[in-house]
Amino acid sequence: MTYKIMVLNTGSTSTKMAVYFDDKKVVQREFEHTKEFLEKYPYMADQLPMRQELADDFMREAVAEYGAFDAIVARGGILPPIHAGGYEINDVMVDYLLNVCAEEHASNVAACIAFELRRKYDIPHAYIYDGISTDELEPVARISGIPDMPRVSVTHCLNMRATAHRAASEMGRAYGDCTFIIAHLGGGISMSLHKKGLIVDVVGDDEGPFSPERAGGQQVIQLIKYLVRKNKTDMRDKLRVMRGDSGLFGYLGTSDARRVEQMIAAGDEKARLVYEAMALQIAKFIANLAASVCGKADAVILTGGLAHSKMLTDEIERRIGFIAPVKLYPGENEMESLAHGAYRILSGSERARVFRYDK
Missing domain, CATH: 3.30.420.40 (ATPase, nucleotide binding domain)
Incomplete structure (x- = not known):
């Protein structure tokens, strides 16, 4: 059938x-x-x-x-x-x-x-x-610092789990026997740590690097002051600040990384600085997850639409290649x-x- x-x-x-x-x-x-x-x-x-x-x-x-x-x-x-x-x-x-x-x-x-x-x-x-x-977070990964506000897992799980299975298969190993750090690089950027077949720690797109259209994690006191100054009182207006009006779009007026790279090639120094900052933040949060397994990962995997960008992935690999081999699986699949x-x-x-x- x-x-x-x-x-x-x-x-x-x-x-x-x-x-x-x-x-x-x-x-x-x-x-x-x-x-x-x-x-x-x-x-x-x-x-x-x-x-x-x-x-x-x-x-x-x-x-x-x-x-x-x-x-x-x-x-x-x-x-x-x-x-x-x-x-x-x-x-x-x-x-x-x-x-x-x-x-x-x-x-x-x-x-x-x-x-x-x-x-x-x-x-x-x-x-x-x-x-x-x-x-599927481990108990230690749920502690946020605010007792009645535990960390939650919100990631691009669909693409990341499928990519993890694919990478394990290509390595000739079972998914459950591998430890992977996976970064989904798209309109939003999230990351996950895969260990023994479970996603045991994450970096959500609201706590990690900024992305083409999202603000990522922010200094909390500065964010509160900003929302007050901008008179963002409605919950959805506040969320709009974090999702949609920020990231590359907020700085450069476009969320299209291809356009940003064209701007850089034309000598736009602001675009170069912002793009480099995004790569740096991605690398820092990959290293953050590596600490959860004492740096013992089988691979760092970059996936999502932005993984097509050699400029971006080369800069990320330059910064975190010491952790584990970097594997590229471009696209969201x-x-x-x-x-x-x-x-x-x-x-x-x-x-x-x-x-x-x-x-």
């Missing part, structure tokens, strides 16, 4: 959809959204009807071309801590993402869209897989990772969990 799987990934500037037969891609389409276009949507939830319409159009064409689907799988949003692997999308999850979650993230709308497509097209299953709030996860569930090698949360 061949399983037909629809894959949906909502990113900060794109909506991607693909059709897979089992674990083989048949067709993929990407709808790009410019920053200027998205400015008319103050909050991520406001984008839901627009992205839902795009997804519905693609789904309708796919059903006409390929017939009924067995499952739809979407990138998971910012949920309470969850396990690695798959979860059935249910009304509890959708309610949480739309009405409870206060954090702005593009992936928050993906499960909502998938849930509606499942209903409309009578698809038997709708899943998320390796959601960004996958949490998220569509393939989602499809393969759904296929493992449908074929019976994994089971999907049921999402619940305490109100």
Whole structure:
């Protein structure tokens, strides 16, 4: 039996959809959204009807071309801590993402869209897989310094776990026998430490290096003073400062690293300084995770869209090559990772969990 799987990934500037037969891609389409276009949507939830319409159009064409689907799988949003692997999308999850979650993230709308497509097209299953709030932290990694505010795990888990499995396979070893430090370099930058098959420590995109469109970790007192000075009183306005209006975009007016490198090549010293600072911060937080395993890592892995940049990865490797061999896996590989996860569930090698949360 061949399983037909629809894959949906909502990113900060794109909506991607693909059709897979089992674990083989048949067709993929990407709808790009410019920053200027998205400015008319103050909050991520406001984008839901627009992205839902795009997804519905693609789904309708796919059903006409390929017939009924067995499952739809979407990138998971910012949920309470969850396990690695798959979860059935249910009304509890959708309610949480739309009405409870206060954090702005593009992936928050993906499960909502998938849930509606499942209903409309009578698809038997709708899943998320390796959601960004996958949490397997060791107890020592949860201590934040504020007793009633433990650290949480929010990372690009989907791409990082898939890349870790790939790297281990290429090394001729089992994933569970390897220790990897992985940096996902994209619109947001997050990192994770993989040990004995678990993600035991992380650097979230709100505590680590700044990135093309996010502020990363900040000096807390300075940040509080800044938000007061700018009269940012609404929670979502405060989060907008951290996600969307900062990073490369805040300094240089673009979140496109290719454009930044063109600026550097043309002699723009500000662009050179900011880009170098981003590379330095990435390297510093990789070293941060290395301390958790006393520097004993099998590899440092750079993945995500920015890993295509030789200028950036060369500078990072120059600074952290002493820790472990550096391996490059450019691209985000998220569509393939989602499809393969759904296929493992449908074929019976994994089971999907049921999402619940305490109100």
